Amino acid sequence: MPGKMPWKMAAGAAAIVLLASGCSGSSSDDAEALPNSISIGIVEPTSLIPSNVVETGGSQVLASLYYPLVRFNDKSTPYAVAAQSITHDKANRVWTIRLKPGFTFSNGEPVTADNYINAWNYGAYGPNGQxxxxxxxxxxxxxxLQSEDPDGKDGPAQAPEPKARTMSGLKKVNNTxxxxxxxxxxxxxxxxMGYTAFYPLPKAAWESEGVLKKDFAEAPIGNGPFKIKGKWQHDQQIQVEKVADFKGTIPKVNAINWKIYQDLSTQYNDLVAGNLDVETQIPVESLSQASSDLGDRLLKSPSSGFDFVGFPLYDEKFKNPQVRRAISMAINREEMTEQIFLGSETAATAFVSPVLQGARRNTCGPNCEYNPIKARQMYTAAGGPAEIKITYNADGGHKPWIDAMCNQIKSSLGVNxxxxxxxxxxxxxxxxxxxxxxxxYRLAWSMDYPLMENYLGPLYTSDGSSNYGAYKSTAFDTLVRQGSEAPTVEQATKYWQKAEDILAKDVPVLPLRFSQNVFGHSDRVTDVTMDLFAMVDIYKIDIAS
Structure with missing residues (x-):
């Protein structure tokens, strides 16, 4: 998610699913506490409209407000949740979704097929900019549903209306x-379809047909186990409370206060002081003391997180792949993970998280091996820039490793x-x-759905939602598409692996680390777990007796 754009990049990205690592602000005295509630630290979300969320902070809040069509078991296999059944034809092209009866939104509206169709059409309509x-x-x-880019020699112009407002591929059979x-x-x-973007929206969300109410994101109405209390208090908190008579899996806690932070260290201090119940990312500077501070309340679990630094390939200074390869070889990934992250993360020498089926180790080969002598020779011969700038978000605790990475680059390449x-x-x-x-630029990705393609399509295809560096490769695009059209995921994986091999040669980003969840909780709560999507399981967490 993007990252998941963390950048659930997002996103991550995958959705990021891009990782919003970092966050800070409110203390327990800032707002009225809900009865039998817990508090979890997050970053300020980019949005709370499902089709506009590509980072972990927003995705985590939405997971409490909405109930997905499918969730995933321990083997990353989808199983129906809000759906009664999901079937498809032999060509994997026509999919039929039957909804479980009796589900409602938190305002009492019944959940129907129209709620999904209308929400997805809104998200897909280009002018909505989701x-x-x-x-x-x-x-x-x-x-x-997309507009052509109207910019031309005479400068920006008004984009023409798309041909349609609704996708022909969405058809209602009946109410469910x-x-x-x-x-x-x-x-x-x-x-x-387990991703955030595929949640439904109620009738109450719409100003008119296809037009979302301007303030809907401030107090979204979902079909999930919790409903928002009041409104989103920006940079402070988002409070949610349990929905009465919810038809799905019922959480054990009655309410959650999603506390918004701008600084991981402040969040950690709140955790240690007992003013926060869960911190999903222990800051780098606190790793050495976390064991003594938290004891058995310091936890680790597998994650799909992939940390990297992107190249702006629209910038002439980085268009030469030799420059990118040289910078990659100038970095000692193992030293960074051991000295900065104390072994809590592992060096990434591939572009796909090892938690996924089809992932391979060391696909980046020599281009991700620390080789400072060859790196300097290659960089000089390729005419790399005299100074390298790396931009990162200050709310994520990234300064220690960015500084370390810059020091390695200076030493290896002889540039500032x-x-x-x-x-x-x-x-x-x-x-x-x-x-x-x-x-x-520093980014990270946590998977939006557990397929190898999720680390390839959004981040690197020509039209990828999180392809911020403007990487373009016809051969790569073709292989990703061929994989997507393969009759089985097993056959698809062979194409996706070949696509990753192209990334290893072109190095459009610098793979740095594969992360795990390193998190902590207060003594008020128990059964705290985090999943591969780097999110707290809101159904398992409980208040300690």
């Missing part, structure tokens, strides 16, 4: 059944390297999207 719109692109008719026709078969589509901050992840993403002069 950050997760890419995830609908496989649905037949998606292209008709609808079909999704894809432009081409995709065996992994059921997994994709500086780290530059912006206040928040949202600020960084805005600058990168606008192609401002940020130099290299």
């Amino acid at each position: 950050l997760a719109s890419y995830f609908y692109s496989r649905i037949q008719g998606f292209a008709d 059944t609808f079909t999704v026709t894809l432009s081409a078969g995709f065996a992994g589509w059921e997994s994709v 390297c500086v780290g530059t901050t912006v206040p928040k992840l949202t600020d960084l993403l805005a600058k990168v999207r606008a192609r401002e002069d940020v130099g290299l």
Whole structure:
């Protein structure tokens, strides 16, 4: 998620699913506490509209407000949750979704097929500018909802209206059944529908047909186990309380206070002082003392997180792949993970998280091996820039490793390297999207759905939602597409592996680390777990007796 754009990049990214690592602000005295509630630290979300969320902070809040069509078991296999059943034809092209009866939104509205169709069409409609719109692109008719870029020699012009406002691939069968026709078969589509962008929206969300109420994101109405209390208090908190008579899996706690932080260290101090119940990312500078501070309340679990630094390939200084390879070989990933992260993360020498089926080790080969002598020779011969700038968000605790990475680059390449901050992840993403002069940029990705393709399509295809560096490779695009159209995920993986081999040669980003969840909790709570999506399981966590 992007990152998941952390950048659930997001996103991550995958959705990021891009990782919003970092966060800070409110103390337990800032707001009225809900009865039998717990508090979990997050970063300020970019949005609370499902189709506009591509980072972990927003995704975590939405997971409490909405109930997905599918969730995933310990083997990353999807199983129906809000759906009664999901079936498909032999070509994996026409998918039929039957909803469980009796589910309602928190305002009492029944959940129907229209709620999904309307929400997905809104997210896909180009002029709405939804950050997760890419995830609908496989649905037949998606292209008709996009506007052509009107910019020309005479400067920016008004974008023409798209050909359509709704996707032809979405059809209502009855109130609890609808079909999704894809432009081409995709065996992994059921997994994709577990992503944040595929939540439904109630009738109360709409100002008029296809027009969302301007303030809906301030107090979204979902179909999940919790409902928002009041409104989103920006940079402070988002309070949610349990929905009465919820038909799905019922959480053990009655309420959650999502406390918003701008600084991981402040969040950690709140955790140690007992003013916060869960911190999902222990800051780097606190790793050495966390064991003594927290004891058995310091926990670790597998994560799909992938930390990297992106190249702005629209900048002439970084278009030469030899320059990118040289910078990659100038970095000692193992030393960084051991000395800065104390072994809590592992050096990444591949582009796909090892938690996924089909992932391989060391696919980056020599281009990700520390070789300072060869790196300097290659960099000099390729005419690399005299200074390298790395921009990162100050709210994520990244300064220690950015400084270490810059020191390695200076030593290996003999050029200056500086780290530059912006206040928040949202600020960084805005600058990168606008192609401002940020130099290299720090990002991370947590999977949106458990398929190898999720680490390839959004981040590197020509139309990828989180392809911020503007990487383009026809051969790569073709292999990703061929994999998506393969009849089984096993066959698809062979194409996706070949696509990753192209990334290893081109190095559009610098793979740095594969992360695990390193988190802590107060003595008020028990059964605290985090999943591969780097999110707290809100159904398991409980208040200690």
